[in-house]
Amino acid sequence: MAAQAAPPAHIPAERKELPRVVVRFAGDSGDGMQLTGDRFTSVSAAFGNDLVTMPDFPAEIRAPAGSLAGVSAFQIHFSDHDILTPGDQPGVLVAMNPAALKANLGDVMRGGMLILNTDSFDKRNLEKAGFSSNPLDDGSLDSYQVYKIPMTSMTIDSVKGSGASKKEGERSKNMFALGVLSWMYSRPLEPTIEYLGKKFAKKESIAKANVAALKAGHAFGETAELSAFEVKPATLAPGRYRRITGNQALAYGLIAASVQSKLPLFLGSYPITPASDVLHELARYKNFGVRTLQAEDEIAAIGMALGAAFSGHLGITTTSGPGLDLKSETLGLAISLELPLIVIDIQRGGPSTGLPTKTEQSDLLHAMYGRHGEAPLPIVAPYSPASCFWAALESARIALKYMTPVILLSDGYIANGAEPWHIPSVDKLPDISVRFASQPNVGEDFWPYLRDGETLARPWAIPGTAGLEHRVGGLEKADGTGNISYDPDNHQLMTELRQAKIKVIEEDIDPLEFDGSDDARVLVVGWGGTYGTIGEVCRRLRARGRPVARAHLKHLNPMPKNTGEVLRRFEKVIVPELNMGQLSKLIRSEFLIETVSINCVRGLPFSSTELESELEELIP
Amino acid sequence: MAAQAAPPAHIPAERKELPRVVVRFAGDSGDGMQLTGDRFTSVSAAFGNDLVTMPDFPAEIRAPAGSLAGVSAFQIHFSDHDILTPGDQPGVLVAMNPAALKANLGDVMRGGMLILNTDSFDKRNLEKAGFSSNPLDDGSLDSYQVYKIPMTSMTIDSVKGSGASKKEGERSKNMFALGVLSWMYSRPLEPTIEYLGKKFAKKESIAKANVAALKAGHAFGETAELSAFEVKPATLAPGRYRRITGNQALAYGLIAASVQSKLPLFLGSYPITPASDVLHELARYKNFGVRTLQAEDEIAAIGMALGAAFSGHLGITTTSGPGLDLKSETLGLAISLELPLIVIDIQRGGPSTGLPTKTEQSDLLHAMYGRHGEAPLPIVAPYSPASCFWAALESARIALKYMTPVILLSDGYIANGAEPWHIPSVDKLPDISVRFASQPNVGEDFWPYLRDGETLARPWAIPGTAGLEHRVGGLEKADGTGNISYDPDNHQLMTELRQAKIKVIEEDIDPLEFDGSDDARVLVVGWGGTYGTIGEVCRRLRARGRPVARAHLKHLNPMPKNTGEVLRRFEKVIVPELNMGQLSKLIRSEFLIETVSINCVRGLPFSSTELESELEELIP
Amino acid sequence: MTDHNGHSLDEGGRGITEASGGIGTLTREDFVSDQEVRWCPGCGDYAILAAVQSIMPELGVPREKVVFVSGIGCSSRFPYYMNTYGVHGIHGRAPAIATGIASARPDLQVWVVTGDGDGLSIGGNHLIHALRRNVNLKILLFNNQIYGLTKGQYSPTSEQGKVTKSTPFGSVEQPFNPISLALGAEATFVARTIDVERKHLPEMLRRAAAHRGSAFIEIYQNCNIFNDGAFLALTSKEGRTQNRIYLEHNRPIRFDRDGSKGIRMTGAGHLELVDVSEVGEKELLVHDEHRYDAGLAFALSRLSAGPHGPTPLGVFRQVERPVYGDGMESQLRAAAADQGPGDLAKLLSSGDTWDVD
Amino acid sequence: MTDHNGHSLDEGGRGITEASGGIGTLTREDFVSDQEVRWCPGCGDYAILAAVQSIMPELGVPREKVVFVSGIGCSSRFPYYMNTYGVHGIHGRAPAIATGIASARPDLQVWVVTGDGDGLSIGGNHLIHALRRNVNLKILLFNNQIYGLTKGQYSPTSEQGKVTKSTPFGSVEQPFNPISLALGAEATFVARTIDVERKHLPEMLRRAAAHRGSAFIEIYQNCNIFNDGAFLALTSKEGRTQNRIYLEHNRPIRFDRDGSKGIRMTGAGHLELVDVSEVGEKELLVHDEHRYDAGLAFALSRLSAGPHGPTPLGVFRQVERPVYGDGMESQLRAAAADQGPGDLAKLLSSGDTWDVD
C-alpha cells in the first residue's frame, strides 16, 4: 500500500504520476456534490482505476442553505493498485462554500489541496458557517495548498448563450468544479457530456449550460496551469467491469436470484433510509416480472412478502433497523410456517431513529434473537458494495433450499458506497431452482411438514396445485401432518428440528478462510462492511512484519463449521466492530474463546489509521 | 421433603395423617374445574397448609364437549411443610369424564386414587375420548384405586328443590366433586358456601343448587365411608397470609409501586394470554387513581404508557411474547428518551402463536437484544407467584431511579400458579418516590440530558412545570442539552453512557446468593419460574449427600456484581431452563465459563423427577 | 400470459375455465377439511362456516385455487376447517398476507376471515389500506362485538358503557361503525348480514365472490359465551320484523311489517325513517348500490350506530374500480412488451462498463 | 380534585385560570424555540409553523401546559421548533403517545403534528382509533401527498398514476380522502385548510383548539422539492377563486366568483354543483357543521376526490361527544367517591387471609 503523496506545492509543467488520490467534494445540499462525485467516480472507473467511494449525506432534512447542517459530501479514493477503503484523509478537498470548508477541513491531510469557490465566501455565508474571520485571508489555511477560484461567477459567465436562466446556469457550478478536477487528474469529459445530454434530454438549455460549465472548468485548469497529475489504471483481473453501489448490487443480486430460481420476485417494502433505494431500483424492472409493493408499513410489507412466498414467489422485504423491529412478529410466523423469505436490513445508527443517514453494525444480535420464543434463522452479511450481489443470491439459495426466512445484514456504508465490479458471467451463476411439491407424499395425503431427511426442509406446495390443499399457521403443529398440536413432546421435537435445520446449513457454506503470515499469532475477525478497512490495516501491519492474520465472517448464523478451529489456532482474537461488541458476544458464547473488542459507534467506518494504531498496541 | 404416600387401599375408620398430597381436578372446559381447584386451594390455604398450584387450561378455543382438546385441569399440591412445586405426579385424580381420565391418567402415580364420574362414561363420551373399551370395567385401571361415583345423577338428585333448572342443577356437579374431596381431606365447607352465596347473589336458585351439591358430595363421602385423611397445617413464619397468583401479585406490586412512588399508575395494554389478567385486575382499582387503557394494539399500548411516563405517571405495559415483538421499536424510543417505563412480558410457548396457554422461558434473549441498535435495558425476573409482587416494585424502583425502561419477565406458570403469600407490612415497603425537576439546571436553561453523576439518570421534568419546557425525541441527541446531534463523538459518548447507566445498577441490587453444602462442587443456576423445581430437586439431592449448590438469578441485566465470582467457585455450572439455553449463552459470553445446559421446551414446568435424574448424572 | 414459473397472469378469482378437480362435480363436503371444528357449542361461527362451505361449489372456482387467510381469534380458526389452501396468520395481519397472495397470484380467489378485534383493532390499518387499494379479496368480518378468544374483553365495536373483563366500570369508548369505516376507506363493495340469516348470508357471500376487488362483509355473529344476545334487536322474533332494513338495488327502501316504514332523504340532506302510509311510496329513497358517490351509502350506514334499532342489511355499495392486482399485472405486461423480457446479462452490464484484458 | 402526585384532575386544555408564565403577556416569540428551523427553503411547513406560533398566545394556555407530539417526517420535526413541551416520536405512533399524555393529564393541551405518510400510512390505525375515542387532541395532518423526508415516494394521498421514486410506472392505488376517512372513524371535529391560507389556517387552528375532543385538520401543504404545485388547483390565481368552496356554518354553500355557484342536495340523495342564478339561493344546501349525523359532512367530503376541482375547505363537522379522558377521569372520581381512596394495606389483605402465630 503506497502512502498517499501530498501534491507538490508548485505547478509542474508535466503531469506527475501518483499511486493513489483521495478527493472529497463538499458543498451545500443543493450544490449537486453527490452527482459531481458520481460522475468523477464513473470516469475514474472507466479509466481503469481501482476505487472506493463514500457519500456522506446531510441529516434528514435539508438545512438552510449555507449552514453546517446542510453540507453534503462525497469522497472518492482512486488508485493504480488494489485498494479497500475510501481513505481516511482526503488529499484534495473541493469546498463550494464556507460551511463545506468548515465541516471538512479537519479531515484533510496537512499539506493537502483546498479548492475553494471564493464567490461564496461572503459575510453571510461565513457567519452561517461560524467563521469569525475569512479563512481565505486570515492565514488559517497556511498549511494547505489553497486554490481560490471564483467558481460561481466563472460558471455564470460560461453558460451565457446556453439559453438557461441565470439561476439555472448558476446551478451548473458543480460541473465547473468537476471540469477543474478533470483537468487536474486527466479524466475525459466526453462520458459526462454524453451523460448530461441524456439526463437533461428534455431541457436542452440546462444540458448546454452544464456542458459549458464543465468545459469552462477544464479550460480554467489548463489556462491557470493548475497542478496536473496522473493516476495510472490499476491491474485488475481481466474481464468486463462496471461501478456498482451496494444497494444496486443487492437489487441485481435479487433479480439474479429470481432468474436463477425461476421464481417471480415479489418485494414488499416500506421506504426507509438507507434501504429505500433497493425498492426504487427493483421497481424499475417490471419486465423481469418483478412485483414491488410499497406497503402501508413494515409489518404489512413483510406480511405481503410472506403471502407471496406462500403462493410460490421469491418473497423479499427490505428495511433498516426500526423497520426490522416491526417485522419481528411476522418473522416468527415465517419461521413457524417454514417458508422461504429474504429479509434485508440495511443497518444505520441506532437506537431508535438514531443517526438515520449514518452507518453502524448494531443489529446483529437483534437479527439473531429479536423474536420471542426459540426462533432461529440464518444470517448472511455482505462485506463490500459488490459483495451484496453474492449475498442476495446466497440468501435466496439458503432460504429456498432450507425453507426458512433468512436475514441479510447490510449497512449504510456498503449500501451507498461504490466500487468497480467484475461483472459475473450469467451462466456461471448457481442454479437455485426449486421443485414445488406436486404429488401427495403419504399415501393419498399431503403432509406439509414431512421433511427432507438431509435439509430438514418441508415440501413447498403452492396454491393452484390440486390435491395438495393444506393449511399452515403460527400455532405449534405436529411434525409431519402439520395439524395443530399442543402435545408437549411434539413441541420439544419441533423446537429441536427448527434449530437443527439451521445447524445443518453449516455443511453447505464455505469454510472460514483466514490469511496472514505463517507466524501470525493474532487473528483479527470481522464481519460486514469493515472488511475493507480491516483488510487494509492488516496488510499494512503485515507489511511491517507484524504477526497478524485476518478472517471475515460472511455467514453469521450458522457460522462456518471450521470457525472454532480457526479461532483456536491463534493466541489472541481481536474483533473490531461498529457496535459495542456483538459478534464478540456470539463468539464468546459459542466457542468460549476470549476476545478483545475494538468498538466504534461514530456513525462512520473505522478510520484506518486509528484502527491500525489500536491493533498495533494489541499485538504482542 | 417427605415422599408422597400412596393412599391406603382400604377404607380406614380414622383419618390417616399424610405429609403432603397432590390432587388434580380434570374435566371438560365447561365443567368448572378451575373454580373447583380454586376453592379447594382457598380452603387449604386458610387451613394453613403450604401449597403450590398449577392450572392447565385447554387450547385457546373451547373444543367440543367431551373431546380431549377440551379438557381443563387444575393441580394442587398441599402439605404440612414447606414445598416448592405443584408436584409431578398427582396421587389423586378427579376426572369428570372419559376425556379427562384419558388425558391425565399417564401422570397419576401408580396406586393413586381415581375419582370418576361414572355418569359420563357412556358410549359417545368414550368414543370422543378415544377409548375402544370402557376403562371402568376392562381392567385397565387395575393398578389404581378407583372410586366410581355417579356424580351427575347424584347432583341432579341433590339440587331438587333449589329452584334451579335441570341444566343449571347439573352444572353444579363440580361442587359435588368438591364436596367429596372436602370430606376426604377434611376441608371445611363454610367458606365455599359463603363464597357461592356472594358469587350467585343475583341468582339465588343457582347458589342454592351449588350449595346443595357441595353438601351432597360431602355427605356421600361420609356415608360411603370413603378414605379420609388429614394434612396438618405447615409451620410458616408468623404473620398474616393469603393465597395469591402471580398475575395478582404483579397487579398488587404495581399498585404498591404507584403508592410508594407517589406516582399515578398508567397501564396501556392489549389483551393477550397469559397477560390479560393483569389488565383485568388493575382495571378494578380506579380508587387508587389507576388508569388502564385497552389500546388498539401492543404498539399503541406501549406508546400510551410512554406518553404517560413523559407526563409524570408510572407508565406500564403488559403483554406476552408476540406483543413484546411489536413493542420493540417503541422500547428503543424509550431507551433513547431515557424515560422510566415498565414492560411486562409473561412468557408463553413460542415461536409465533406457538402454545399460547403453555409456559416457556424463551424470551430472555429477545428481552436482552430484541431492538435495533445498541439499546440495553435492565431485566428483572420473578421466580414464583408471590415474588411477582417484589419484581414489580423492584422494576419500578430501577426504572424511576435510573430513568430507563425495564423489562419484567414473568411466565405462564408463575402467572397462573398460586401459593400462600406472607402479606408484607406496608410500612416496610421501600420508598421509591421521585423528585421531578423543578428548576433550570444550567443558568437559566433547562438541559434535559444533564445527568446525575452517580446514577447517570437525566432529570425528569414534566409538562406543567413552567420554565422547563423541552423537547425529546428518538434522533441522537447531544448529551446535556438534548438537542439533536449528528456529531460522531457525541454518538459514541451517548452509546457508552446508555450502556454505563445499566452497568451502574450492578451496585444497587442484591448480590447473587447460593446455598448448598460446603463441599458442593456443582452449581445449578436458574432464573424465573423454575425456582421451585430446581430448589426441590437440589434439596433432595443434598439430602442424599450429593455435593450440589444452587443459585437463582432475579436480575438478568445487569447480573449481580458477584455473579462471576460465585460461578467460578464451582467445578461445574449447570443451567436448567425451559428454553434452548438462553441464560447459558449469556453466562458463557459474559464470564467465559463452561456451562452445561438442561433444556426443556414442552410447554410445562420441569418434572422434578426427571430434572433430578438428569442432574444426578451430571454431578461428578 | 404466464410468468417464468408458469403461473398464469390472467385474471382469476372467478370464472376459472380449466379445473383439475372437475369443478362441476364439487359439493359442499369437498370444502370440509378433516379437522375437528372447535368453537363453543352454539357459536354463530358454525352457521357462517356452513354457509361458506355451501356456496363454494357454486362459484366455479376449483378448490386448489382458493385460499383462506385469517389472523388470530375464534373466527380466525376458520381456514383450518376449509379444505382449500389456507393461512392462519398472526393477529391483525391477515389483510397484509392476503394482499401478498392476491397480488402475487391474480389467478387465486382469496378470502380473509377476521374478527372485530383482529380486523378493526390491531389490524385496522391493513384493513383500510386493502380496501383503499381495492385488492381482490373477499373480507368477512365476524363482528361479535367482543374478544372471544381471549375470553371477553370489549372490542372496537362494543357499545359505550359495556362492562367486560377489561372495563369493569363500563367502556367509555365510542365504537366504530364498520360499514362507515369501510366506506370512508374507499371500499368498492360493502355489505352487512347476520350469522342466522340462512338465505341472506349465502347471498351476500355470492355477491362478494362475484365482485372484482375488495369485498367487505360485516357479519353480525353471536358469541354465546361472552356476548350472548348482542344482536337480539335483529334476531328476536319481534326485532327481526321491525328492525331489519333490507337494502335492495333499485327498490324503495321499506321495512317493518309489510314494509310499512321507509327511508326518505330530506332537502336539508339527511335521512329520516317515515311511515309509508303517511308520505307515500314515491317519497322513499330508492337504493342504488352502484352509485359511485359513496355519500348515500354512508348516510345509510349512519341510520344505526349499532344493531339496536332499525338497521340496514344488504349491499350498501358495489362499484367498479381498477383492482390493485390488475394494475400491477398490466404494468408487468406493458414493461415486457415495451422493453422485452428481462435479460439478466444485459442488466448486469448496463451503465458504463469497461474491459480489462 | 388532584391525584396523589398533586396533578389537577380537572378539565384542562382550554380556559386555564392560573398560569405561572403570566399568559396575558405571551407573544408569538415566546413560542419560538431556540432550534434552527431546517426545512427546505420554500416549504409549506414554514407557514404552518408561523400560524401555529401566532395563535398560541391567544389560546390562554400557558406554555408549560402545551405539548406537541409528532412522528417522523419533515412535518414531524415541528415540535422542536415550538418552545413548549414536545415529543418527536417514532414513525406513525404520535397519536398513541399523545393519547397517553392526554389521558394521563387532562390538564394539558396536546397537539399532534403528522404527515400523510406518518398519519395515514404507518400510523393510520392509531389515528382512526384516537378519533373514535375522541381523545382530547388537536391533530394537524400536513398533507403534501408525498413522502418528503425519505425523498419522494408516493403516499396514501398521492393521486393514481403518480410517478415517484417507488412508482416509476405510476401508482396504481386509489388515495385516501382524509376527510372521509376521519368521518368514517367517528371524528367529532373535521376541517380542511391550506398552508398558504393566511387567515383561514389560523382560524381553523383556533377552532380546533376550542373543540373539546379530537380535532382533526387536514392541511394541504406544498412540498416544493418533491411534489411542487400539488395544490395549484386551489392556490393558483384562477383556481383560488373557482375551486375553493368555503364551508360556513348556517350559510348556504356558495363558491366561485361572487358565489355564483352553489351546492344542492337532490331528492335522490346526492350533492350537485349548481349555478345559483339558475336554481336560486333557496335551493342551496345550508351548511350545518353541528349536525350529529355525519352523513352530510361525508357527502361534502366526496365532492372532490383530491384537490383538483372545486374542493370544500373549512369545518365539515363539529359535534360534542364525551371525551375519552373525561370518561376516564369520571370513573376515577366515582370509584374514589364510592370506595374511598385506595388503601394499600387493605388491598393486600383482601380476600381470604389467615394468620400464623
Ligand SMILES: Cc1ncc(C[n+]2csc(CCOP(=O)(O)OP(=O)(O)O)c2C)c(N)n1
Ligand atoms: C400480537 C397479538 N396480540 C394479542 C393476541 C391475543 N389475541 C388473540 S385473538 C384476540 C382478539 C380476538 O377478538 P376478535 O378478533 O374479535 O375475534 P373473536 O375471538 O371474537 O372471533 C387477541 C387480543 C395475539 N394472539 N397476538
Ligand SMILES: Cc1ncc(C[n+]2csc(CCOP(=O)(O)OP(=O)(O)O)c2C)c(N)n1
Ligand atoms: C419505522 C419507520 N419506517 C420508516 C421510516 C422512514 N420514514 C421516515 S419519514 C417517512 C415518511 C414521511 O412522509 P410524511 O409522513 O408524508 O411526512 P413528510 O416528510 O412528507 O412531511 C418514512 C417512510 C422510519 N423513520 N421509521
Ligand code: SF4
Ligand atoms: S368464545 Fe364466543 S366467539 Fe369464541 S367460539 Fe365461543 S361462542 Fe364462539
Ligand code: SF4
Ligand atoms: S422535502 Fe418537501 S416537505 Fe420536506 S422540508 Fe423539503 S419542501 Fe418541505
Ligand SMILES: [Mg+2]
Ligand atoms: Mg370478536
Ligand SMILES: [Mg+2]
Ligand atoms: Mg408527506
